[in-house]
Amino acid sequence: GESVGLHLPTLSVQEGDNSIINCAYSNSASDYFIWYKQESGKGPQFIIDIRSNMDKRQGQRVTVLLNKTVKHLSLQIAATQPGDSAVYFCAETTYGNKLVFGAGTILRVKS
Amino acid sequence: GAGVSQSPSNKVTEKGKDVELRCDPISGHTALYWYRQSLGQGLEFLIYFQGNSAPDKSGLPSDRFSAERTGGSVSTLTIQRTQQEDSAVYLCASSLDIFSYEQYFGPGTRLTVT
Structure with missing residues (x-):
């Protein structure tokens, strides 16, 4: 069945460094990918998205890269801050339907 | 503006009891989704409404799970004869x-079955 997985369950970075969170997906028919951030006790919060016809998209301090050849998605956070500490999920979907989420990566920022 | 709200925020129930979880979507949003997040797991899709x-x-x-939505707004997820899992x-x-990709999440209801 469909699955979206993450390579690293926990990532610890020093404040100010860049963070890279990786994700592998299996459904080549997915046309939309999203990164969510989830802080303790809260629901997932949208960070950035990318359509399957793109390979890179930049936001404020965040960049998402999509490599359809190897079905790989990554989230890059520049100048990581303590407030970035959270669980990050990648998700895929087809045409606005249900989201298929990965297991999540814990990002810990050390001051 | 108001986001998605859910109630209760926490629910502890005994095995075998029925529970109802409520969701109030953002006003004007016609699509509503339910997901489940087990400890240490990702989010698992349950059902969606248009x-x-x-x-x-x-x-x-399982058939112990059901959901309804009335008036195109509030939705209720019902779990009958709850189990620890x-x-x-x-x-x-x-x-x-x-057709909108961006989904806005509520804070969730933490259900504990004892």
């Missing part, structure tokens, strides 16, 4: 419609 109809119920784990955080999300 208006009051549920085109996709494929994620409901039902313990999880139940998250609701809404989007403008099913």
Whole structure:
């Protein structure tokens, strides 16, 4: 069945460094990918998205890269801050339907 | 503006009891989704609504789970004869419609079955 997985369950970075969170997906028919951030006790919060016809998209301090050849998605956070500490999920979907989420990566920022 | 709200925020129930979880989507959002997040797991799709109809119920784990939506707004997820494996955080999300990719999540209801 469909699955979206993450390579690293926990990532610890020093404040100010860049963070890279990786994700592998299996459904080549997915046309939309999203990164969510989830802080303790809260629901997932949208960070950035990318359509399957793109390979890179930049936001404020965040960049998402999509490599359809190897079905790989990554989230890059520049100048990581303590407030970035959270669980990050990648998700895929087809045409606005249900989201298929990965297991999540814990990002810990050390001051 | 107001986001997605869910109630209760926490629910502890005894095995075998029925529970109802409520979701209030963002006003004007016609699509509503339910997900379940078990400890240490990702989010698992349960069901979604477009208006009051549920085109996709494929994620409901068993016939003990049901959901309804009335008036195109509030939705209720009901779990009958709860089991310990039902313990999880139940998250609701809404989007403008099913053609909108961006889903906005509520804070979730943490269900504990003892």
